Amino acid sequence: MNPAYARVAADQNFSLPKTLDRLTDETRAAVEKAAIILLPNEGFRDFTEPMFPGGTVELFRHLREHAPEGTSVEIAIEDQDYKELVLHSNVLQLAMVIVDLLIAPVAAQLIANYITARLGSRSKDTQVRASLIVDRKDGTAQQAMRISYEGPADTFEQSVKTAIQTFAQPVPASLAPAAPAPGPEQTVEPQKLLKPSQATKKKKRRK
Amino acid sequence: MTFDEISCYLGAVESRSAEPSAEAIKVAIAALKRDAVARGDQTAAKRAWCLEQALSAQDNYLRAFDGLESGHFYGAWCDLEKVEIDLGFLERHDTVSWPRFRLDFIRTYTAKWQSLFPYKLFISPELLEEKECSVCHQPFRPRTPCGHHVGEIYDGEMCCLIVTKLEVLGVAFVEKPVQKYSVLFLNDKDDGKSRDHYNYAVVQYAANALRKPFDQWDIERTYRRQPHSRFPTIGRNDLCPCESGKKYDECCLPESGVLRPHLEFTFYTLPPDGAGHEMYIE
Numbered sequence: 497m498n499p500a501y502a503r504v505a506a507d508q509n510f511s512l513p514k515t516l517d518r519l520t521d522e523t524r525a526a527v528e529k530a531a532i533i534l535l536p537n538e539g540f541r542d543f544t545e546p547m548f549p550g551g552t553v554e555l556f557r558h559l560r561e562h563a564p565e566g567t568s569v570e571i572a573i574e575d576q577d578y579k580e581l582v583l584h585s586n587v588l589q590l591a592m593v594i595v596d597l598l599i600a601p602v603a604a605q606l607i608a609n610y611i612t613a614r615l616g617s618r619s620k621d622t623q624v625r626a627s628l629i630v631d632r633k634d635g636t637a638q639q640a641m642r643i644s645y646e647g648p649a650d651t652f653e654q655s656v657k658t659a660i661q662t663f664a665q666p667v668p669a670s671l672a673p674a675a676p677a678p679g680p681e682q683t684v685e686p687q688k689l690l691k692p693s694q695a696t697k698k699k700k701r702r703k
Numbered sequence: 704m705t706f707d708e709i710s711c712y713l714g715a716v717e718s719r720s721a722e723p724s725a726e727a728i729k730v731a732i733a734a735l736k737r738d739a740v741a742r743g744d745q746t747a748a749k750r751a752w753c754l755e756q757a758l759s760a761q762d763n764y765l766r767a768f769d770g771l772e773s774g775h776f777y778g779a780w781c782d783l784e785k786v787e788i789d790l791g792f793l794e795r796h797d798t799v800s801w802p803r804f805r806l807d808f809i810r811t812y813t814a815k816w817q818s819l820f821p822y823k824l825f826i827s828p829e830l831l832e833e834k835e836c837s838v839c840h841q842p843f844r845p846r847t848p849c850g851h852h853v854g855e856i857y858d859g860e861m862c863c864l865i866v867t868k869l870e871v872l873g874v875a876f877v878e879k880p881v882q883k884y885s886v887l888f889l890n891d892k893d894d895g896k897s898r899d900h901y902n903y904a905v906v907q908y909a910a911n912a913l914r915k916p917f918d919q920w921d922i923e924r925t926y927r928r929q930p931h932s933r934f935p936t937i938g939r940n941d942l943c944p945c946e947s948g949k950k951y952d953e954c955c956l957p958e959s960g961v962l963r964p965h966l967e968f969t970f971y972t973l974p975p976d977g978a979g980h981e982m983y984i985e
Contacts, residue, residue, distance in 0.1 A: 541872060541873060543831070554853060575846050575847055580833075581830070581872070583875070585875065585877035
Protein backbone atom coordinates (compact mmCIF):
# COMPACT_ATOMS: atom_id res chain seq x y z
CA MET A 497 0.00 0.00 0.00
CA ASN A 498 1.29 3.46 -0.80
CA PRO A 499 1.44 6.04 1.93
CA ALA A 500 -1.92 7.80 1.93
CA TYR A 501 -3.51 10.61 3.77
CA ALA A 502 -7.00 11.93 4.14
CA ARG A 503 -8.41 15.10 5.60
CA VAL A 504 -11.17 14.85 8.16
CA ALA A 505 -13.14 17.49 9.93
CA ALA A 506 -13.29 17.08 13.65
CA ASP A 507 -14.54 18.63 16.82
CA GLN A 508 -12.26 19.21 19.77
CA ASN A 509 -12.55 15.70 21.17
CA PHE A 510 -12.85 13.98 17.82
CA SER A 511 -11.61 10.55 18.82
CA LEU A 512 -10.86 10.79 22.47
CA PRO A 513 -14.12 10.49 24.43
CA LYS A 514 -14.25 6.71 24.94
CA THR A 515 -10.61 6.58 25.87
CA LEU A 516 -10.77 9.57 28.20
CA ASP A 517 -13.70 8.16 30.15
CA ARG A 518 -11.43 5.47 31.52
CA LEU A 519 -8.88 7.90 32.88
CA THR A 520 -8.66 9.54 36.29
CA ASP A 521 -9.29 13.29 36.34
CA GLU A 522 -5.57 13.92 36.81
CA THR A 523 -4.46 11.79 33.87
CA ARG A 524 -7.29 13.08 31.72
CA ALA A 525 -6.27 16.69 32.35
CA ALA A 526 -2.66 15.85 31.44
CA VAL A 527 -3.72 14.04 28.27
CA GLU A 528 -5.99 16.87 27.13
CA LYS A 529 -3.21 19.41 27.51
CA ALA A 530 -0.51 17.32 25.82
CA ALA A 531 0.97 18.23 22.43
CA ILE A 532 1.61 14.58 21.56
CA ILE A 533 -0.80 11.86 22.69
CA LEU A 534 -0.53 8.12 22.15
CA LEU A 535 -3.93 6.47 21.77
CA PRO A 536 -4.94 2.87 22.37
CA ASN A 537 -6.66 0.66 19.85
CA GLU A 538 -10.16 -0.12 21.08
CA GLY A 539 -11.56 -2.25 18.34
CA PHE A 540 -9.37 -5.25 17.65
CA ARG A 541 -11.71 -8.01 16.49
CA ASP A 542 -14.46 -8.32 19.15
CA PHE A 543 -12.18 -7.05 21.85
CA THR A 544 -13.19 -3.70 23.34
CA GLU A 545 -10.51 -3.26 26.03
CA PRO A 546 -7.95 -0.57 25.20
CA MET A 547 -4.66 -2.05 24.01
CA PHE A 548 -1.48 -0.73 22.46
CA PRO A 549 0.75 -2.23 19.80
CA GLY A 550 3.83 -3.99 21.16
CA GLY A 551 6.65 -1.56 21.93
CA THR A 552 4.42 1.44 22.70
CA VAL A 553 6.07 2.02 26.09
CA GLU A 554 9.45 2.33 24.36
CA LEU A 555 7.96 4.76 21.82
CA PHE A 556 6.35 6.77 24.62
CA ARG A 557 9.62 6.97 26.56
CA HIS A 558 11.55 7.85 23.41
CA LEU A 559 9.16 10.72 22.65
CA ARG A 560 9.28 11.99 26.24
CA GLU A 561 13.05 11.82 26.32
CA HIS A 562 13.66 13.55 23.00
CA ALA A 563 10.74 15.96 22.55
CA PRO A 564 11.69 19.66 22.69
CA GLU A 565 11.60 21.18 26.15
CA GLY A 566 8.09 22.19 27.20
CA THR A 567 6.44 19.70 24.82
CA SER A 568 4.16 17.47 26.80
CA VAL A 569 3.88 13.83 25.69
CA GLU A 570 1.10 11.67 27.15
CA ILE A 571 -0.43 8.25 26.73
CA ALA A 572 -4.18 7.85 27.09
CA ILE A 573 -4.17 5.00 29.59
CA GLU A 574 -3.67 4.46 33.29
CA ASP A 575 -0.51 2.55 34.12
CA GLN A 576 -2.31 -0.45 35.59
CA ASP A 577 -4.57 -0.78 32.52
CA TYR A 578 -1.70 -0.85 30.03
CA LYS A 579 -1.72 -3.96 27.81
CA GLU A 580 0.03 -4.73 24.58
CA LEU A 581 -1.39 -6.41 21.53
CA VAL A 582 1.49 -8.30 19.98
CA LEU A 583 1.16 -9.43 16.39
CA HIS A 584 3.96 -11.61 15.12
CA SER A 585 4.03 -10.52 11.51
CA ASN A 586 7.03 -8.58 10.35
CA VAL A 587 5.22 -5.24 10.35
CA LEU A 588 6.08 -2.59 12.90
CA GLN A 589 2.72 -1.32 14.06
CA LEU A 590 2.82 1.94 16.01
CA ALA A 591 0.24 3.36 18.37
CA MET A 592 -1.99 6.06 16.93
CA VAL A 593 -0.59 9.50 17.72
CA ILE A 594 -2.46 12.78 18.00
CA VAL A 595 -0.16 15.72 17.55
CA ASP A 596 -0.51 19.50 17.28
CA LEU A 597 0.28 20.82 13.82
CA LEU A 598 3.09 23.02 15.15
CA ILE A 599 4.99 20.11 16.63
CA ALA A 600 3.99 17.55 13.97
CA PRO A 601 7.19 17.68 11.84
CA VAL A 602 9.31 17.21 14.97
CA ALA A 603 7.08 14.36 16.11
CA ALA A 604 7.44 12.70 12.69
CA GLN A 605 11.22 12.94 12.97
CA LEU A 606 11.24 11.56 16.53
CA ILE A 607 9.05 8.64 15.49
CA ALA A 608 11.33 7.98 12.50
CA ASN A 609 14.34 7.96 14.84
CA TYR A 610 12.55 5.50 17.09
CA ILE A 611 11.78 3.24 14.11
CA THR A 612 15.44 3.25 13.04
CA ALA A 613 16.66 2.47 16.56
CA ARG A 614 14.06 -0.22 17.04
CA LEU A 615 14.57 -2.04 13.77
CA GLY A 616 18.33 -1.72 13.32
CA SER A 617 19.40 -3.64 10.24
CA ARG A 618 15.83 -4.95 9.80
CA SER A 619 14.83 -1.44 8.63
CA LYS A 620 15.42 -2.49 5.02
CA ASP A 621 12.86 -5.29 4.94
CA THR A 622 10.32 -4.28 7.57
CA GLN A 623 7.10 -2.45 6.83
CA VAL A 624 5.80 0.22 9.16
CA ARG A 625 2.14 0.87 9.83
CA ALA A 626 1.32 4.12 11.61
CA SER A 627 -1.48 6.64 12.04
CA LEU A 628 -1.02 10.26 13.02
CA ILE A 629 -3.85 12.66 13.60
CA VAL A 630 -2.53 16.15 13.06
CA ASP A 631 -4.61 18.68 14.90
CA ARG A 632 -4.78 22.30 13.72
CA LYS A 633 -6.27 25.00 15.89
CA ASP A 634 -5.97 28.40 14.26
CA GLY A 635 -8.45 30.36 16.34
CA THR A 636 -11.19 30.45 13.75
CA ALA A 637 -11.70 26.78 13.00
CA GLN A 638 -10.38 23.42 14.03
CA GLN A 639 -9.44 20.72 11.66
CA ALA A 640 -7.60 17.49 11.83
CA MET A 641 -5.95 15.31 9.27
CA ARG A 642 -5.36 11.62 9.70
CA ILE A 643 -2.15 10.47 8.09
CA SER A 644 -2.13 6.72 7.58
CA TYR A 645 1.20 5.30 6.57
CA GLU A 646 1.97 1.77 5.54
CA GLY A 647 5.24 1.34 3.77
CA PRO A 648 8.98 0.88 4.13
CA ALA A 649 10.59 2.12 7.32
CA ASP A 650 13.08 4.33 5.51
CA THR A 651 10.50 6.48 3.70
CA PHE A 652 8.29 7.07 6.74
CA GLU A 653 9.72 10.44 7.77
CA GLN A 654 9.67 12.03 4.33
CA SER A 655 6.19 10.74 3.45
CA VAL A 656 4.66 11.91 6.70
CA LYS A 657 6.39 15.30 6.58
CA THR A 658 5.11 15.84 3.04
CA ALA A 659 1.57 15.08 4.20
CA ILE A 660 1.96 17.48 7.13
CA GLN A 661 3.21 20.22 4.82
CA THR A 662 0.17 19.74 2.62
CA PHE A 663 -2.08 20.11 5.62
CA ALA A 664 -0.27 23.23 6.76
CA GLN A 665 -1.22 24.96 3.49
CA PRO A 666 -4.52 26.91 3.41
CA VAL A 667 -7.38 24.60 2.44
CA PRO A 668 -8.79 25.32 -1.06
CA ALA A 669 -12.48 26.21 -0.77
CA SER A 670 -13.42 23.37 -3.11
CA LEU A 671 -11.80 20.79 -0.83
CA ALA A 672 -12.83 22.22 2.51
CA PRO A 673 -14.99 19.76 4.41
CA ALA A 674 -18.38 20.78 5.65
CA ALA A 675 -18.39 21.85 9.30
CA PRO A 676 -19.49 19.02 11.60
CA ALA A 677 -22.71 19.36 13.51
CA PRO A 678 -22.06 20.03 17.18
CA GLY A 679 -21.85 17.10 19.58
CA PRO A 680 -18.99 14.90 20.73
CA GLU A 681 -20.19 11.79 18.89
CA GLN A 682 -20.43 13.44 15.52
CA THR A 683 -18.48 11.53 12.98
CA VAL A 684 -17.53 12.79 9.58
CA GLU A 685 -16.62 10.56 6.68
CA PRO A 686 -13.02 11.10 5.63
CA GLN A 687 -12.71 13.10 2.46
CA LYS A 688 -9.95 11.93 0.26
CA LEU A 689 -7.45 14.63 -0.57
CA LEU A 690 -5.51 14.18 -3.76
CA LYS A 691 -1.79 14.40 -3.53
CA PRO A 692 -0.43 17.41 -5.43
CA SER A 693 1.08 15.17 -8.12
CA GLN A 694 -2.27 13.46 -8.69
CA ALA A 695 -4.09 16.77 -8.89
CA THR A 696 -1.68 17.97 -11.58
CA LYS A 697 -2.15 14.78 -13.60
CA LYS A 698 -5.92 15.19 -13.52
CA LYS A 699 -5.70 18.75 -14.77
CA LYS A 700 -3.42 17.68 -17.60
CA ARG A 701 -5.81 14.94 -18.65
CA ARG A 702 -8.67 17.44 -18.87
CA LYS A 703 -6.68 19.57 -21.30
CA MET B 704 40.83 -18.63 29.54
CA THR B 705 41.21 -14.92 28.95
CA PHE B 706 39.12 -12.61 26.79
CA ASP B 707 41.89 -12.59 24.19
CA GLU B 708 42.09 -16.38 24.05
CA ILE B 709 38.35 -16.60 23.56
CA SER B 710 38.52 -13.95 20.83
CA CYS B 711 41.22 -16.02 19.09
CA TYR B 712 38.97 -19.08 19.29
CA LEU B 713 36.06 -17.18 17.76
CA GLY B 714 38.34 -15.73 15.07
CA ALA B 715 39.36 -19.23 14.01
CA VAL B 716 35.80 -20.39 13.38
CA GLU B 717 36.64 -21.67 9.88
CA SER B 718 39.51 -23.87 10.96
CA ARG B 719 38.61 -24.71 14.51
CA SER B 720 39.87 -27.96 15.99
CA ALA B 721 37.62 -30.25 18.04
CA GLU B 722 39.24 -29.16 21.31
CA PRO B 723 38.41 -27.03 23.16
CA SER B 724 34.74 -27.58 22.39
CA ALA B 725 32.23 -24.77 22.04
CA GLU B 726 30.70 -25.99 25.30
CA ALA B 727 34.02 -25.51 27.09
CA ILE B 728 34.25 -21.99 25.67
CA LYS B 729 30.75 -21.20 26.90
CA VAL B 730 31.78 -22.27 30.39
CA ALA B 731 34.92 -20.12 30.18
CA ILE B 732 32.89 -17.06 29.08
CA ALA B 733 30.41 -17.62 31.90
CA ALA B 734 33.32 -17.67 34.38
CA LEU B 735 34.70 -14.42 32.98
CA LYS B 736 31.26 -12.86 33.24
CA ARG B 737 30.81 -14.01 36.85
CA ASP B 738 34.17 -12.52 37.81
CA ALA B 739 33.38 -9.25 36.08
CA VAL B 740 29.99 -8.97 37.83
CA ALA B 741 31.59 -9.78 41.20
CA ARG B 742 34.10 -6.97 40.62
CA GLY B 743 31.30 -4.63 39.50
CA ASP B 744 33.03 -4.28 36.13
CA GLN B 745 30.08 -3.69 33.79
CA THR B 746 32.32 -3.16 30.75
CA ALA B 747 33.95 -6.57 31.12
CA ALA B 748 30.58 -8.20 31.84
CA LYS B 749 29.19 -6.69 28.64
CA ARG B 750 32.25 -7.83 26.70
CA ALA B 751 31.64 -11.37 27.95
CA TRP B 752 28.00 -11.13 26.85
CA CYS B 753 29.10 -10.01 23.37
CA LEU B 754 31.48 -12.98 23.07
CA GLU B 755 28.69 -15.28 24.23
CA GLN B 756 26.37 -13.96 21.51
CA ALA B 757 29.06 -14.24 18.85
CA LEU B 758 29.75 -17.84 19.85
CA SER B 759 26.05 -18.63 19.83
CA ALA B 760 25.64 -17.16 16.32
CA GLN B 761 28.63 -19.16 15.03
CA ASP B 762 27.40 -22.36 16.68
CA ASN B 763 23.89 -21.99 15.32
CA TYR B 764 25.21 -21.29 11.82
CA LEU B 765 27.46 -24.36 11.90
CA ARG B 766 24.58 -26.48 13.22
CA ALA B 767 22.33 -25.13 10.46
CA PHE B 768 24.92 -26.12 7.86
CA ASP B 769 25.11 -29.64 9.32
CA GLY B 770 21.31 -29.82 9.15
CA LEU B 771 21.31 -28.71 5.53
CA GLU B 772 23.94 -31.28 4.62
CA SER B 773 22.13 -34.10 6.41
CA GLY B 774 18.69 -33.19 5.05
CA HIS B 775 17.18 -31.94 8.33
CA PHE B 776 15.80 -28.88 6.66
CA TYR B 777 13.25 -27.60 9.15
CA GLY B 778 15.81 -27.94 11.97
CA ALA B 779 18.32 -26.03 9.85
CA TRP B 780 15.70 -23.35 9.19
CA CYS B 781 15.16 -22.92 12.95
CA ASP B 782 18.93 -22.71 13.53
CA LEU B 783 19.19 -19.99 10.87
CA GLU B 784 16.44 -18.10 12.67
CA LYS B 785 18.43 -18.38 15.90
CA VAL B 786 21.44 -16.90 14.08
CA GLU B 787 19.29 -13.96 13.00
CA ILE B 788 18.11 -13.41 16.55
CA ASP B 789 21.63 -13.68 18.01
CA LEU B 790 22.99 -11.15 15.55
CA GLY B 791 19.98 -8.86 15.96
CA PHE B 792 20.68 -8.68 19.71
CA LEU B 793 24.41 -8.24 19.20
CA GLU B 794 24.42 -5.56 16.51
CA ARG B 795 23.49 -2.66 18.77
CA HIS B 796 26.43 -3.43 21.08
CA ASP B 797 29.21 -4.63 18.82
CA THR B 798 29.76 -4.88 15.11
CA VAL B 799 33.48 -4.05 15.15
CA SER B 800 34.48 -7.66 15.76
CA TRP B 801 32.10 -9.06 13.12
CA PRO B 802 34.62 -9.36 10.26
CA ARG B 803 37.13 -11.06 12.55
CA PHE B 804 34.54 -13.55 13.85
CA ARG B 805 33.04 -14.01 10.34
CA LEU B 806 29.70 -12.73 11.62
CA ASP B 807 29.24 -10.48 8.59
CA PHE B 808 29.61 -13.57 6.38
CA ILE B 809 27.23 -15.50 8.63
CA ARG B 810 24.58 -12.77 8.43
CA THR B 811 24.83 -12.55 4.64
CA TYR B 812 24.71 -16.30 4.09
CA THR B 813 21.96 -16.84 6.65
CA ALA B 814 19.75 -14.59 4.53
CA LYS B 815 20.86 -16.40 1.34
CA TRP B 816 20.03 -19.83 2.76
CA GLN B 817 16.69 -18.60 4.06
CA SER B 818 15.82 -17.33 0.58
CA LEU B 819 16.17 -20.87 -0.82
CA PHE B 820 13.59 -22.45 1.48
CA PRO B 821 10.14 -23.26 0.13
CA TYR B 822 8.24 -21.86 3.14
CA LYS B 823 5.83 -19.11 2.09
CA LEU B 824 3.16 -18.98 4.77
CA PHE B 825 3.51 -18.84 8.54
CA ILE B 826 1.34 -18.70 11.61
CA SER B 827 1.30 -15.45 13.51
CA PRO B 828 -0.34 -15.47 16.95
CA GLU B 829 -2.21 -12.38 18.12
CA LEU B 830 -1.49 -12.02 21.81
CA LEU B 831 -2.60 -9.64 24.51
CA GLU B 832 0.27 -9.36 26.96
CA GLU B 833 1.30 -7.87 30.26
CA LYS B 834 5.03 -7.83 30.90
CA GLU B 835 7.74 -7.23 33.44
CA CYS B 836 11.39 -6.21 33.27
CA SER B 837 13.76 -9.21 33.24
CA VAL B 838 16.31 -7.36 35.37
CA CYS B 839 14.23 -6.04 38.28
CA HIS B 840 10.91 -7.85 37.66
CA GLN B 841 8.94 -4.62 37.99
CA PRO B 842 5.76 -4.48 35.88
CA PHE B 843 6.46 -2.83 32.53
CA ARG B 844 4.30 0.31 32.58
CA PRO B 845 4.41 3.60 30.71
CA ARG B 846 4.63 6.21 33.47
CA THR B 847 6.63 4.30 36.05
CA PRO B 848 9.86 3.30 34.32
CA CYS B 849 12.05 0.92 36.29
CA GLY B 850 15.18 2.52 34.86
CA HIS B 851 16.27 -0.46 32.75
CA HIS B 852 16.22 -0.26 28.98
CA VAL B 853 15.15 -3.19 26.84
CA GLY B 854 18.13 -4.47 24.85
CA GLU B 855 20.75 -2.98 27.19
CA ILE B 856 23.19 -5.16 29.09
CA TYR B 857 23.11 -5.27 32.89
CA ASP B 858 25.50 -7.54 34.79
CA GLY B 859 26.26 -9.34 31.56
CA GLU B 860 22.65 -10.13 30.68
CA MET B 861 20.42 -8.40 28.15
CA CYS B 862 17.34 -6.68 29.52
CA CYS B 863 14.23 -8.29 28.03
CA LEU B 864 10.55 -8.25 28.79
CA ILE B 865 9.03 -11.28 30.46
CA VAL B 866 5.39 -11.94 29.64
CA THR B 867 3.52 -12.39 32.92
CA LYS B 868 -0.03 -12.57 31.58
CA LEU B 869 -1.08 -13.73 28.16
CA GLU B 870 -4.31 -14.05 26.28
CA VAL B 871 -4.48 -15.51 22.79
CA LEU B 872 -6.89 -13.40 20.72
CA GLY B 873 -6.42 -15.16 17.43
CA VAL B 874 -4.09 -16.61 14.89
CA ALA B 875 -3.30 -15.13 11.51
CA PHE B 876 -1.49 -16.45 8.47
CA VAL B 877 1.32 -14.18 7.34
CA GLU B 878 3.95 -14.20 4.62
CA LYS B 879 6.55 -12.35 6.65
CA PRO B 880 6.61 -13.44 10.27
CA VAL B 881 8.69 -12.05 13.09
CA GLN B 882 9.31 -15.59 14.31
CA LYS B 883 10.23 -17.79 11.41
CA TYR B 884 9.82 -21.03 13.37
CA SER B 885 6.06 -21.03 12.82
CA VAL B 886 6.07 -22.91 9.51
CA LEU B 887 2.82 -24.59 8.43
CA PHE B 888 2.90 -28.36 8.04
CA LEU B 889 0.16 -30.69 6.87
CA ASN B 890 -1.25 -33.47 8.99
CA ASP B 891 -1.10 -36.96 7.58
CA LYS B 892 -4.56 -38.23 6.63
CA ASP B 893 -3.95 -41.68 8.07
CA ASP B 894 -2.19 -41.19 11.38
CA GLY B 895 -2.99 -37.51 11.97
CA LYS B 896 0.68 -36.71 12.61
CA SER B 897 2.41 -33.68 11.19
CA ARG B 898 4.47 -34.38 8.10
CA ASP B 899 6.91 -32.31 6.13
CA HIS B 900 5.37 -31.93 2.68
CA TYR B 901 7.75 -29.30 1.31
CA ASN B 902 10.00 -29.67 -1.70
CA TYR B 903 13.55 -28.86 -0.58
CA ALA B 904 15.21 -29.55 -3.94
CA VAL B 905 16.71 -26.06 -4.29
CA VAL B 906 18.20 -25.85 -0.81
CA GLN B 907 19.39 -29.45 -1.09
CA TYR B 908 21.08 -28.72 -4.40
CA ALA B 909 23.05 -25.85 -2.83
CA ALA B 910 23.95 -27.86 0.27
CA ASN B 911 25.24 -30.77 -1.84
CA ALA B 912 27.40 -28.46 -3.95
CA LEU B 913 29.27 -26.96 -1.00
CA ARG B 914 32.18 -28.52 0.84
CA LYS B 915 32.38 -26.25 3.89
CA PRO B 916 30.09 -23.82 5.78
CA PHE B 917 32.22 -20.85 4.79
CA ASP B 918 32.48 -21.65 1.07
CA GLN B 919 31.09 -18.72 -0.89
CA TRP B 920 28.27 -18.92 -3.39
CA ASP B 921 25.87 -16.62 -5.19
CA ILE B 922 22.48 -17.04 -6.71
CA GLU B 923 20.85 -15.23 -9.60
CA ARG B 924 17.11 -15.42 -10.17
CA THR B 925 16.05 -15.11 -13.79
CA TYR B 926 13.58 -16.72 -16.23
CA ARG B 927 14.44 -19.27 -18.88
CA ARG B 928 12.44 -21.22 -21.46
CA GLN B 929 12.08 -24.92 -20.67
CA PRO B 930 11.37 -27.43 -23.50
CA HIS B 931 7.71 -28.10 -24.30
CA SER B 932 8.44 -31.81 -23.89
CA ARG B 933 8.51 -31.23 -20.11
CA PHE B 934 4.78 -30.47 -20.19
CA PRO B 935 3.29 -33.41 -22.15
CA THR B 936 -0.05 -33.37 -20.33
CA ILE B 937 -0.84 -29.72 -21.07
CA GLY B 938 -3.27 -29.29 -23.97
CA ARG B 939 -3.13 -26.25 -26.27
CA ASN B 940 -6.33 -24.85 -24.74
CA ASP B 941 -5.19 -25.41 -21.16
CA LEU B 942 -3.69 -22.66 -19.05
CA CYS B 943 -0.06 -22.02 -19.90
CA PRO B 944 2.36 -23.73 -17.49
CA CYS B 945 4.23 -20.43 -17.18
CA GLU B 946 1.32 -19.37 -14.91
CA SER B 947 0.54 -16.24 -16.91
CA GLY B 948 -3.17 -17.07 -16.81
CA LYS B 949 -3.38 -17.18 -20.61
CA LYS B 950 -4.10 -20.21 -22.79
CA TYR B 951 -1.04 -22.29 -23.65
CA ASP B 952 -1.43 -21.76 -27.42
CA GLU B 953 -1.80 -17.99 -26.92
CA CYS B 954 1.22 -17.73 -24.66
CA CYS B 955 4.33 -19.96 -24.63
CA LEU B 956 3.32 -22.68 -27.13
CA PRO B 957 4.39 -20.67 -30.20
CA GLU B 958 7.68 -19.85 -28.45
CA SER B 959 10.80 -22.00 -28.17
CA GLY B 960 9.76 -23.18 -24.72
CA VAL B 961 7.78 -22.41 -21.57
CA LEU B 962 9.06 -19.44 -19.60
CA ARG B 963 9.80 -20.60 -16.06
CA PRO B 964 11.72 -19.20 -13.07
CA HIS B 965 15.38 -20.10 -13.28
CA LEU B 966 17.97 -20.15 -10.51
CA GLU B 967 21.61 -19.93 -11.41
CA PHE B 968 24.18 -20.71 -8.73
CA THR B 969 27.81 -19.66 -8.77
CA PHE B 970 30.07 -21.65 -6.45
CA TYR B 971 33.48 -20.19 -5.70
CA THR B 972 34.86 -23.56 -4.60
CA LEU B 973 34.63 -26.50 -6.97
CA PRO B 974 31.59 -28.60 -5.93
CA PRO B 975 32.22 -32.24 -5.00
CA ASP B 976 31.73 -34.92 -7.64
CA GLY B 977 28.10 -35.82 -8.01
CA ALA B 978 26.72 -32.32 -7.51
CA GLY B 979 24.37 -31.82 -10.46
CA HIS B 980 25.09 -29.15 -13.04
CA GLU B 981 21.53 -28.64 -14.20
CA MET B 982 18.22 -29.92 -12.89
CA TYR B 983 14.50 -29.28 -13.18
CA ILE B 984 12.44 -28.95 -10.04
CA GLU B 985 8.80 -29.95 -10.12
